Amino acid sequence: MNRSEFLKLAFGASAGIVAFRSFGFSPSQAEGPFKLAPLPFDAGALEPHIDKMTMEIHHGKHHKAYVDNLNKAVAGTDMAKMDIEALVKSVNAGTPAAVRNNAGGHWNHTFFWNILGPSGGAPKGALADAINKKFGSFDNFKTEWGKAATARFGSGWVWLIKNGNDIEITSTPNQDNPLMALAEKKGTPVLGLDVWEHAYYLKYQNRRPEYVTAFWNVVDWNKVGKNFG
Ligand code: MN
Numbered sequence: 001m002n003r004s005e006f007l008k009l010a011f012g013a014s015a016g017i018v019a020f021r022s023f024g025f026s027p028s029q030a031e032g033p034f035k036l037a038p039l040p041f042d043a044g045a046l047e048p049h050i051d052k053m054t055m056e057i058h059h060g061k062h063h064k065a066y067v068d069n070l071n072k073a074v075a076g077t078d079m080a081k082m083d084i085e086a087l088v089k090s091v092n093a094g095t096p097a098a099v100r101n102n103a104g105g106h107w108n109h110t111f112f113w114n115i116l117g118p119s120g121g122a123p124k125g126a127l128a129d130a131i132n133k134k135f136g137s138f139d140n141f142k143t144e145w146g147k148a149a150t151a152r153f154g155s156g157w158v159w160l161i162k163n164g165n166d167i168e169i170t171s172t173p174n175q176d177n178p179l180m181a182l183a184e185k186k187g188t189p190v191l192g193l194d195v196w197e198h199a200y201y202l203k204y205q206n207r208r209p210e211y212v213t214a215f216w217n218v219v220d221w222n223k224v225g226k227n228f229g
Contacts, residue, residue, distance in 0.1 A: 032071025
């Protein structure tokens with residue numbers, strides 16, 4: 001039995017097709033300036049809220065594909081000399097789609113892995129104060145976050161962004177993010193959530209709200225607090 005046949009048995013035919021497509025990428029890393037860093041925690045560390053297989057595919061296949069395709073998209077251009085944050089900030093309406101999508105995909109996933117951890121809990125210190133001031137309570141903040149996550153049609157991200165002392169919840173389509181020059185609402189990301197189906201489909205199928213609720217168990221608020229500064 002090969003892996004896709006096993007996945008079909010384990011998860012049903014439709015998940016098997018998703019997994020088969022996910023495993024279709026080349027295993028070797030393409031040449032280029034951008035690199036895929038290892039996950040900052042074990043792939044199984046977020047169980048049961050985010051399962052190990054989802055993390056392995058999400059990081060090792062999806063994120064890797066963004067890195068590989070970004071390296072191909074910038075090859076031979078001045079963009080190959082930019083760091084990823086400067087490249088993402090430069091994205092405007094004239095940027096080639098392959099750069100916009102894959103630079104965003106690389107930055108967004110790197111950011112996402114670095115706000116996750118098995119800790120959960122609640123915001124602390126200055127970030128807790130800012131959330132309480134803006135949203136009234138952490139519970140209200142989570143409610144507003146959930147609304148933004150379910151309102152994002154199709155694939156995209158939900159963000160908590162900072163502008164000076166102000167914070168707000170926003171969302172972006174596809175692999176756009178609030179740093180991009182073309183973003184409708186700009187700001188510095190403090191917290192982010194990937195709401196693409198590839199982030200939750202194996203465990204939650206179409207139940208995005210359950211995934212969004214489970215997310216609160218795997219936010220590392222120490223790291224998010226540092227993003228708030
Ligand atoms: Mn993703």
